[in-house]
Amino acid sequence: MEDKNNSTQEMQKDWSKMTKEELKAEFQKCKRDKAYFISTYVKVEHQLLGLVPFELFDFQRRIIDNLDKNRFNLLRKFRQAGCTTIACAYALHILVFERNKTIAILSIGDTESTEVLTRIKIMYDELPVFLKPAIKKGGDNKHTLELTTGCKVKARPAKKTSGRSLSSYLLIIDEAAFVENIGDIWAAVYPIVSTGGRVFMLSTVNGMGNFFHTMYEEARKNNNNFNVIDIDWQEHPQYKYDARYEWLYKLLRERDSTYDVNHFEEATRKNIGIKRWKQEFEKEFLGTGDTYIDGETLTLLNDNTSKEYTTKYNNRLRVWQEPEPYHQYVIGADTALGRERDYSAFIILNVYNGQQVAEFYSNKTSIDDFSKILAEEGQRYNTALIVPERNTIGNNLIEYLVKKQQYENVWMDKYGKFGFQTTSQTKEQLFAKMEEFIRSKKILVNSERLVKELLTFVIDENGRVKADSGQHDDLIMSLALCIYGLTEMLTNTPGVVSKLGTDGLYDPLPMFKGNNTDLKKYFGGKTYEEIKWIYGK
Numbered sequence: 001m002e003d004k005n006n007s008t009q010e011m012q013k014d015w016s017k018m019t020k021e022e023l024k025a026e027f028q029k030c031k032r033d034k035a036y037f038i039s040t041y042v043k044v045e046h047q048l049l050g051l052v053p054f055e056l057f058d059f060q061r062r063i064i065d066n067l068d069k070n071r072f073n074l075l076r077k078f079r080q081a082g083c084t085t086i087a088c089a090y091a092l093h094i095l096v097f098e099r100n101k102t103i104a105i106l107s108i109g110d111t112e113s114t115e116v117l118t119r120i121k122i123m124y125d126e127l128p129v130f131l132k133p134a135i136k137k138g139g140d141n142k143h144t145l146e147l148t149t150g151c152k153v154k155a156r157p158a159k160k161t162s163g164r165s166l167s168s169y170l171l172i173i174d175e176a177a178f179v180e181n182i183g184d185i186w187a188a189v190y191p192i193v194s195t196g197g198r199v200f201m202l203s204t205v206n207g208m209g210n211f212f213h214t215m216y217e218e219a220r221k222n223n224n225n226f227n228v229i230d231i232d233w234q235e236h237p238q239y240k241y242d243a244r245y246e247w248l249y250k251l252l253r254e255r256d257s258t259y260d261v262n263h264f265e266e267a268t269r270k271n272i273g274i275k276r277w278k279q280e281f282e283k284e285f286l287g288t289g290d291t292y293i294d295g296e297t298l299t300l301l302n303d304n305t306s307k308e309y310t311t312k313y314n315n316r317l318r319v320w321q322e323p324e325p326y327h328q329y330v331i332g333a334d335t336a337l338g339r340e341r342d343y344s345a346f347i348i349l350n351v352y353n354g355q356q357v358a359e360f361y362s363n364k365t366s367i368d369d370f371s372k373i374l375a376e377e378g379q380r381y382n383t384a385l386i387v388p389e390r391n392t393i394g395n396n397l398i399e400y401l402v403k404k405q406q407y408e409n410v411w412m413d414k415y416g417k418f419g420f421q422t423t424s425q426t427k428e429q430l431f432a433k434m435e436e437f438i439r440s441k442k443i444l445v446n447s448e449r450l451v452k453e454l455l456t457f458v459i460d461e462n463g464r465v466k467a468d469s470g471q472h473d474d475l476i477m478s479l480a481l482c483i484y485g486l487t488e489m490l491t492n493t494p495g496v497v498s499k500l501g502t503d504g505l506y507d508p509l510p511m512f513k514g515n516n517t518d519l520k521k522y523f524g525g526k527t528y529e530e531i532k533w534i535y536g537k
Contacts, residue, residue, distance in 0.1 A: 177212035332481030371400035390419030
């Protein structure tokens with residue numbers, strides 16, 4: 001592949017040896033094929049390698065293809081993907097090969113808009129003569145460049161009134177999630193671009209509930225005209241090893257002896273933390289508040305989730321482990337109306353080892369059906385203790401469970417009432433106990449969905465613990481109820497205490513004290529000699 005790179009550089013020099021007819025043919029080829037033009041004749045500044053030919057990666061070619069096929073494009077990108085550079089090269093192609101077209105580029109501030117136009121000017125300066133229309137005006141202007149093709153590019157900082165001056169054939173909004181007043185700007189510019197114009201909105205993510213997040217989510221649902229372009233950091237050869245780019249790794253190692261593509265993810269996650277990694281590289285729309293669970297613990301949770309599960313009830317239930325004979329289980333249940341808003345959810349924990357063995361999650365299940373599934377799974381898991389939330393909707397679930405399903409093991413408080421009554425005070429206590437169990441590794445969380453909720457479960461500026469705007473905490477509530485039930489079982493069951501193991505990240509082995517009769521009761525007739533490994537002996 002090193003030869004390929006060298007041939008690309010040579011091609012940029014060989015144009016001077018072409019005949020007039022060959023130059024005409026080459027010009028037409030570049031006009032027809034943007035990717036060919038960019039990879040063959042455009043140069044860019046690389047942070048380590050300096051000025052180099054723009055070697056297009058596969059995902060960058062895909063971006064260009066999407067821009068050609070769709071008028072309105074929205075790109076959710078990872079950090080340092082080279083997407084702004086792609087936008088610049090795409091704009092340059094229009095400047096060179098189209099006639100009388102205007103490109104408007106909107107950036108966060110004046111410094112950023114100047115930097116974007118500087119990139120385009122560097123690309124223009126490095127073009128061979130036969131692809132280089134003369135500059136009509138703006139050669140020394142920091143915000144405008146116009147060529148003799150009649151095409152011009154205007155780079156502007158974002159202002160509330162910017163939209164009214166952005167009449168253009170192509171509007172590029174760079175880092176849209178960070179542009180202030182973007183909603184007002186879009187409202188002003190949309191009537192201009194709606195009749196024939198094109199829009200390329202690109203950004204890394206910046207939390208939830210903002211204009212970019214809303215536009216992205218609506219585009220995914222086909223509720224607006226934007227085509228979504230999603231790229232993944234694993235597609236970038238500088239971040240994930242690709243044998244085709246050995247020549248590139250060699251060059252990078254020559255400039256930086258510490259460069260190692262095989263350890264990019266590990267090193268970056270360690271240096272910036274799990275939440276920042278999720279935002280900057282996994283492109284997760286996460287809350288801007290401080291997470292209730294600390295970052296190191298979230299990293300451990302994220303690394304230890306499992307995709308090895310089976311499903312039931314039309315994929316609403318995920319099962320990691322089937323019931324074990326003689327093991328006890330606890331279920332925490334959070335109820336919703338089943339009308340596509342909040343989710344009805346329950347989590348099943350194994351009391352013996354603290355492991356999450358199953359999880360139900362649905363926003364389209366009625367309370368009646370939810371109670372039926374809950375009772376069926378409770379029976380399967382050795383008549384597990386079910387701890388439902390006791391509120392307005394929760395009371396309906398409890399009534400179905402106790403009267404209609406006749407489930408015999410529903411949590412009852414000291415006043416003889418079924419379910420756990422949640423108030424602002426009791427929720428704080430539930431969440432505090434949940435945080436303690438997670439932090440001290442007394443439970444093993446298998447669910448990616450649960451971890452995702454924990455990543456958006458924050459402490460707001462007023463000190464309240466809650467799901468961030470637009471996010472859910474139904475699984476979190478289920479887990480908190482589970483842990484409450486687990487605690488009560490361990491406290492009230494004779495001879496049972498919990499013990500955190502010392503081997504590995506998760507080893508929460510409950511300890512049993514007493515004679516062999518007690519042990520046989522809990523371990524299926526096995527004697528102390530057969531289960532003494534629990535004591536580390």
